[in-house]
Amino acid sequence: MERPASIIFIHGASSSGKSTLARGVQAKIDQPFWHISIDHLRDAGVLPSARIKSGEFKWRDMRGQFFDGFHQSLAAYAEAGNNLIVEHIVDTPGWHEDLITLLAPFDVFFVGVHCSVAELNRREAARGDREIGSAERDYHTIHHGLRYDFEVQSEADVEDNVARVIAAWTARTAPSAFVERDYAPNQNARSTPTS
Secondary structure: OOOOOEEEEEEEOOOOOHHHHHHHHHHHOOOOOEEEEHHHHHHOOOOOHHHHHHOOOOHHHHHHHHHHHHHHHHHHHHHOOOOEEEEEOOOOOOHHHHHHHHHOOOEEEEEEEEOOHHHHHHHHHHHOOOOOOHHHHHHHHOOOOOOOOEEEEOOOOHHHHHHHHHHHHHOOOOOOHHHOOOOOOOOOOOOOOOO
16 A cells, blocks of 8 residues: 655744745655645735735635635645645644644644744845734744644754754654644734745
8 A cells, every 4th residue: 555645744933944944855855745835826926916915805805715725735735646845834723623634644744943033033024025023923823732743943054954854754653743733823814825
């Protein structure tokens, strides 16, 4: 029987270094992995971003079904046999439970990415494409009540973090901490689509 698709689920605040870690793991891991994030969809023009920005469409009215579709798509990609590196911010009540159910058939490895609030604020300001304050809000809320299979501090050397994640993934044992449900996320839905 074939092993189920593997999912390396990278969770951390906005501007915490999830994308950098995901790209590094994808480049070095010994199997093919897709790298999936909300940023990829947004940057590819999937959303009517200009019309959201102008106020013609309201992101808060679209957000629920957008993320429901994104979460279901992850399961569909994995069901087709694709290994995934997912970067995401699980910041809304119910999302973790939904993802546990959707991703239950797959080999999930849950990685927490941590970063000091001072560095998050610095990175957020330098990027210029994020709602100011969202990274600090995430810092205080999104890791609460979660356990991870592995954790990294993103202010450490990137290559070292990549090597450590791959080594931990290679040595993983089931079940994943991802299925644990003691979770109390941020209650404030974002005004812009970010991962």
